Amino acid sequence: MKLDSLIPAPLRKPAKPGAGNGAKGPAPADLKTAPPERPSDAKKLAGRAAEAPVDVLAWVDQRTAASGFLTGMLFRKVPKGTNWFYTLGSATLFAFIVQAVTGVFLAMFYTPSTTQAYASIAHINNEVFLGAIVHGMHKWGSSVMVILIFLHMGRTFFFGAYKYPRELNWVIGVVLLILTMTMAFTGYLLPFDQRSFWASVVGININGTGPVVGPYLSDFLRAGPELGATTLSRFYAIHMLLVPGAIIALIGAHMYLVVKLGTTAPPWLKADKPKNAVPASQLDAGANGVDQGDRS
Amino acid sequence: MTRRHVFTVASQGLGGLAGAAIVLPAVGFAVAPIFHRGKERWEAVGPVGDFVEDTYRQVVFTETEGIGDAGKTTAYIRRSSKQLGEEPGKFIAVSNRCAHLGCPVRFVEAAGNFICPCHGGVYDFQGKRIGGPPVRPLDQFQARVRNGQVEVGPRFSVTSQLEPVRARDPGEFTGGIWEYLYPPRPSTFPPPSS
Numbered sequence: 001m002k003l004d005s006l007i008p009a010p011l012r013k014p015a016k017p018g019a020g021n022g023a024k025g026p027a028p029a030d031l032k033t034a035p036p037e038r039p040s041d042a043k044k045l046a047g048r049a050a051e052a053p054v055d056v057l058a059w060v061d062q063r064t065a066a067s068g069f070l071t072g073m074l075f076r077k078v079p080k081g082t083n084w085f086y087t088l089g090s091a092t093l094f095a096f097i098v099q100a101v102t103g104v105f106l107a108m109f110y111t112p113s114t115t116q117a118y119a120s121i122a123h124i125n126n127e128v129f130l131g132a133i134v135h136g137m138h139k140w141g142s143s144v145m146v147i148l149i150f151l152h153m154g155r156t157f158f159f160g161a162y163k164y165p166r167e168l169n170w171v172i173g174v175v176l177l178i179l180t181m182t183m184a185f186t187g188y189l190l191p192f193d194q195r196s197f198w199a200s201v202v203g204i205n206i207n208g209t210g211p212v213v214g215p216y217l218s219d220f221l222r223a224g225p226e227l228g229a230t231t232l233s234r235f236y237a238i239h240m241l242l243v244p245g246a247i248i249a250l251i252g253a254h255m256y257l258v259v260k261l262g263t264t265a266p267p268w269l270k271a272d273k274p275k276n277a278v279p280a281s282q283l284d285a286g287a288n289g290v291d292q293g294d295r296s
Numbered sequence: 297m298t299r300r301h302v303f304t305v306a307s308q309g310l311g312g313l314a315g316a317a318i319v320l321p322a323v324g325f326a327v328a329p330i331f332h333r334g335k336e337r338w339e340a341v342g343p344v345g346d347f348v349e350d351t352y353r354q355v356v357f358t359e360t361e362g363i364g365d366a367g368k369t370t371a372y373i374r375r376s377s378k379q380l381g382e383e384p385g386k387f388i389a390v391s392n393r394c395a396h397l398g399c400p401v402r403f404v405e406a407a408g409n410f411i412c413p414c415h416g417g418v419y420d421f422q423g424k425r426i427g428g429p430p431v432r433p434l435d436q437f438q439a440r441v442r443n444g445q446v447e448v449g450p451r452f453s454v455t456s457q458l459e460p461v462r463a464r465d466p467g468e469f470t471g472g473i474w475e476y477l478y479p480p481r482p483s484t485f486p487p488p489s490s
Binding site for chain 1: 326327329330332334359360362363364366367397398399400414463464465466467468477478479480481483484
């Protein structure tokens with residue numbers, strides 16, 4: 001109740017039909033004998049202060065008309081049977097946000113130079129305050145995101161949620177999967193230790209085994225015939241500028257379609273029968289001229 | 297054709313032109329390294345007397361400049377051998393880059409083979425594949441003698457008959473029709489004419 005009064009009226013969850021009795025309470029009987037005291041200035045000021053957050057929200061809402069969109073999105077109907085499997089997409093989004101936030105702060109200390117990259121990572125891990133934690137969140141979080149995106153994809157597949165009219169959202173999701181793998185691949189080189197160097201050599205050479213375009217593709221990834229200084233800065237630019245931008249844009253499109261089209265019920269849930277449905281056996285009985293009996 | 301139509305087409309055309317003026321240089325900038333060939337580089341790795349016919353000597357030299365240790369690579373060098381039917385008086389510098397996916401192979405003296413630690417590729421004394429997943433023999437570097445020193449130069453790949461071709465990345469076949477399926481890249485040097 002108290003929380004509700006803080007939310008501007010257009011943002012409040014609408015009351016269910018028939019919840020209130022619709023009438024105002026009776027006027028107090030002693031209104032004439034003992035009129036209420038006039039509020040003091042301090043009380044008025046306190047009242048205004050208490051209203052301030054609502055006023056600010058209302059000011060913004062009047063100029064953006066965001067409340068209609070927000071109520072539509074936040075209080076949208078979800079199907080019966082919605083369960084914890086439906087949180088995997090949000091979990092993937094959360095993992096991406098963790099990667100974005102920790103990545104921004106890692107970039108403050110990281111140097112994308114072949115001679116200094118390893119030292120700057122060692123500096124982050126060993127000397128920067130909480131550096132090992134932020135780097136660890138980014139490193140392990142990348143695996144978390146890849147695992148979650150596959151689980152989310154599996155949920156969508158096994159629940160049949162990719163079918164009409166959601167095919168386009170499946171396609172966007174597949175592109176997001178590929179971009180996530182690109183992030184994992186380009187991020188792996190950045191520490192520039194032995195493991196990441198040789199893993200990238202092998203990964204780029206796998207790209208090169210594609211016929212006709214392969215050799216040019218691996219030259220493009222390395223920015224030359226050998227893995228070198230430009231490879232690292234190229235991977236860094238792809239990792240922190242190009243692909244994150246594309247991922248953010250596509251997540252926007254992905255979520256727009258989720259809200260627009262709604263989610264699906266799990267496949268084990270049958271569609272609701274109409275309340276006055278007649279059992280099939282009785283339909284046949286009626287056709288054969290037998291008494292239909294009670295229809296309740 | 298109405299005035300409105302003319303202006304619509306003209307503004308869309310100008311917009312497209314302005315877009316291309318931004319996108320094309322950016323794409324060219326990113327793609328240019330594919331068509332760029334660096335300067336040919338030769339490095340002395342030791343006096344002629346250091347190298348023999350019947351075994352390799354490991355040398356480390358710089359293949360890519362300006363990136364410290366990451367630009368170094370390893371070659372195994374020996375003199376050409378009459379017993380193997382090679383042209384006498386030459387030096388053979390075998391790259392340690394596995395022709396499967398580019399892991400570093402090492403020469404195992406006791407076996408007389410090159411062995412890759414990653415996926416089990418095995419090459420014979422001349423660098424020809426004799427086991428595992430590699431698709432062609434080990435790459436080689438051009439080698440020459442200057443002032444009594446053996447110098448190694450640009451990398452080249454070889455066919456299964458050890459004929460030199462332009463350098464290919466690991467995992468790419470050489471010789472025959474493969475020369476077209478894995479075309480030579482402009483960023484590599486022409487092979488030595490043997």
